[in-house]
Amino acid sequence: MIGETLHLNRLVKRYDETLAVDDLNLTVNAGEFVSVLGPSGSGKTSILSMVAGFERPSSGEILIGSRNVTQLAPNDRDIGMVFQKYALFPHLTVRQNIAFPLKLKKRWKERWRSRADEMLELVQLASFADRLPAQLSGGQQQRVAVARALAFEPPLMLMDEPLGALDKKLREAMQIEIKRIQQSVGATILYVTHDQEEALTMSDRVAIMKSGRVVQIGTPVELYRAPKSMFVADFVGRMNFLEGDRLFTKEGGQQIRLSENTVLTMLADCGIQTDSSGEEERVTIALRPELIGIEARKERKPNRIPGVVEHSIFMGPHNVLIVRLSLPGRPAVEAQIPHFSSVEPFESGQEVDVIIEPTTLTCFSASERCAA
Structure with a gap:
């Protein structure tokens, strides 16, 4: 050396x-x-x-x-x-x-x-x-x-x-x-x-x-x-951000309410970077595009957000989907979907469910975005 x-x-x-x-x-x-x-x-x-x-x-x-x-x-x-x-x-x-x-x-x-x-x-x-x-x-x-x-x-x-x-x-x-x-x-x-x-x-x-x-x-x-x-x-990699309210249940669990009809169930503290110990707190959740699941619209299930595909972009090993979500303010998220021969590609205008796995979320205080 x-x-x-x-x-x-x-x-x-x-x-x-x-x-x-x-x-x-x-x-x-x-x-x-x-x-x-x-x-x-x-x-x-x-x-x-x-x-x-x-x-x-x-x-x-x-x-x-x-x-x-x-x-x-x-x-x-x-x-x-x-x-x-x-x-x-x-x-x-x-x-x-x-x-x-x-x-x-x-x-x-x-x-x-x-x-x-x-x-x-x-x-x-x-x-x-x-x-x-x-x-x-x-x-x-x-x-x-x-x-x-x-x-x-x-x-x-x-x-x-x-x-x-x-x-x-x-x-x-x-x-x-x-x-x-x-x-x-x-x-x-x-x-x-x-x-x-x-x-x-x-x-x-x-x-x-x-x-x-x-x-x-x-x-x-x-x-x-x-x-x-x-x-x-x-700054590091690509990331999606969504705002919601962090809720604490009586059983000690946690949820993120994105809208009146859309609530994400959380595991542990989702890597939370906040200071609040109250019963409710405004937070921003961070989601990597490759960790987001996309399926054609089905019956309502936990940890799914309805949306519509706006763009489908071929990137070689995967497709990039831009999905406009049915949430207040109509935010969009980017998802990376690998190619599988058994799965039909998603098309612009298609109604889909965005699937969020509880273990893939990181949370930050919403006030941090304002400070940035």
């Missing part, structure tokens, strides 16, 4: 009156791949710039292993960096590009060529060693950039939107390739992206940013299945 632990302690960054990073505490363990994910203006690029040394923190400290690097220049931090623009030297061969940082360090001066060839093997580009960058595809150039960043065994690697310039299919292939390389050498990676699919695919943990703060950090599964706020629920 080449990676060391990164500690960001009470990190603050101000640009005049703008607070870009607000009292941030974040640890990336040795050999861990952590992505920082958030909308534009959330502070993720400012974090990367401070760790790299391009910006100085307004306060707080940055530690790599046992070294406090807060005030060090970028070239004194021994950090490997990969950016969206590969920054390869166009006049140097692939081997020479990888060898460039090695020749600047005493440790590698005598064996830069053998180390460069080791890295070429790692990124599966040994046969391209003598080519120029212009003779490579975008994905191959990105692998060269990764190899160059890893060549001198940095304690930390920073990656800033490195796959943004690639087409979708190549980007997906490179996600797997970068993760393979990272695991094979035990590199510590701090990865900044606005692409949630990228973060979920590659990361051991993901830190979700909002307004300069980490609002939740966890494994991709934790963030997707157990969001702690409506912001995270809405």
Whole structure:
């Protein structure tokens, strides 16, 4: 393992009156791949710039292993960096590009060529060693950039939107390739992206940013299945939201009343993120599209909401249905229905029941939506 632990302690960054990073505490363990994910203006690029040394923190400290690097220049931090623009030297061969940082360090001066060839093997580009960058595809150039960043065994690697310039299919292939390389050498990676699919695919943990703060950090599964706020629920993956009243029964059970005639029976606390202990509370329920069932309209049964299919969109492995519900305000939900040869596809205008399984719901206080 080449990676060391990164500690960001009470990190603050101000640009005049703008607070870009607000009292941030974040640890990336040795050999861990952590992505920082958030909308534009959330502070993720400012974090990367401070760790790299391009910006100085307004306060707080940055530690790599046992070294406090807060005030060090970028070239004194021994950090490997990969950016969206590969920054390869166009006049140097692939081997020479990888060898460039090695020749600047005493440790590698005598064996830069053998180390460069080791890295070429790692990124599966040994046969391209003598080519120029212009003779490579975008994905191959990105692998060269990764190899160059890893060549001198940095304690930390920073990656800033490195796959943004690639087409979708190549980007997906490179996600797997970068993760393979990272695991094979035990590199510590701090990865900044606005692409949630990228973060979920590659990361051991993901830190979700909002307004300069980490609002939740966890494994991709934790963030997707157990969001702690409506912001995270809405930002990670696709989500439907419906408002209703949370009711407490005399037997200790719970129900969500969506309308006078539509009540959902709940199990336990449905992952509820509320403060109320009263008998009734306004809540917002969150439903993942792939966890919603759809059936042709039948007799009324518990945990079904009547609706009408507005759109049916073919998406390859599944159809996306937009269903307008028979509830106050006529809200619409999105459902993902996998293709089965034995099931007739749903059509626009068809009356259906939306089936809600009690275990698939997450609830939030309705006031949180207003605050957002």
